[in-house]
Amino acid sequence: MRKFLLIMLFLIGSVNALEYTTIHITRSLNYDAQKARISQKTVNNILRIFSWRIDFNKDLRKGDKFIIVGKKGAAPSAIIYVGAKKRIAVFSYVDKRGRLNYYDSRGKTLYPSFARSPVKYSRISSKFTRKRFHPILKIYLPHRAVDYVASKGTPVYAVADGIIKHNKYMGALGNVVYIKHGSNYTTVYAHLSKFAHRLKPSSKVKKGQVIGYVGSTGRSTGPHLHYELRYKGIRKNPLTYSLPKQKKVVNSDLRRFQSRANSILRNL
Ligand SMILES: [Zn+2]
Missing domain, CATH: 2.70.70.10 (Glucose Permease (Domain IIA))
Structure with a gap:
């Protein structure tokens, strides 16, 4: 019986273990992602999400890495950039309209909101x-x-x-x-x-x-x-261009979102 329990615990433990793939930067995101067999779709997502904080032409260094959490082929549940100077982690979240997006651990997208005009004008x-x-x-x-x-x-x-x-x-x-x-x-x-x-x-x-x-x-x-x-x-055209608007995890989901984010970071 005890043995059985131990096996059960082991199984539960392995179900909870995180699946992830790491892209080790040696040359460029594209090159190294391909070597790690990361899909082009995920690479495009990484570029779109992280270009708000990383200049991919200047900031990436040999030794930096991207950790992609989740099963291969599925949308990642988290993507974490680990560089010499900073670490940026984003986590998937599906909003009420069913759209999957990536948010930081405070529950905000990396992209900010833009005001339409910069001055009170006549x-x-x-x-x-x-x-x-x-x-x-x-x-x-x-x-x-x-x-x-x-x-x-x-x-x-x-x-x-x-x-x-x-x-x-x-x-x-x-x-x-x-x-x-x-x-x-x-x-x-x-x-x-x-x-x-x-x-x-x-x-x-x-x-x-x-x-x-x-x-x-x-x-x-x-x-x-x-x-x-x-x-x-x-x-x-600043008057008509569709401007970025920051998104936030809704308050009622924030706790769950944050505890999931924390548990992903803990289990890596
Ligand atoms: Zn002018």
Whole structure:
């Protein structure tokens, strides 16, 4: 009987043991994932999810790894990046509409929410267009941005969490701030009268944080904010583009979600 119990315990134990595959980075995610027989679909998911925190062209190092938890062929129940400097873990969760997505241990997607506009403005003087008569140059040029008219000194906010790429004077754009949001999105805020105190390249900013103040520096006829939204280097219409919106695990599921996440991490 005792032996039987021990066998039972052993079986239960092995049922609970986690199945996982590790991608050891030696060359690139694609190359090493293929060697570990990870499907292209999972690789694409890793790129999509982690590009918000990892620049796959710059940040990956030999010796980093991705741990993919779950049976091969099924959607992973967790994906964990272990690098020299940081560890990022995401866990699967199916929302009420039946969509599977990956959330961090706080129950939030790695992608942030974007605000539609970065300033309280009085009007839009120039929309996103391929052909606009330029008031100073007197020629037709594309204007792949939105110009918000506001009085000098009006605060300008970061539209989403991100990292300052640079804040400096750049010719026609005047005083300009570039913010990187993950590897794919960049937002640009131009003609500022001045920058927010202590703002510098590589500093982290939160959505809604003041980054500068409306002005008319550079090629500009009056105080306004020239704002650009770029996806993979291509300027998108900030007024109509479908912006990322962070998702959260619903409160009623959060406890269960978190205890599952903890148990996955414990059992690896
Ligand atoms: Zn403009």
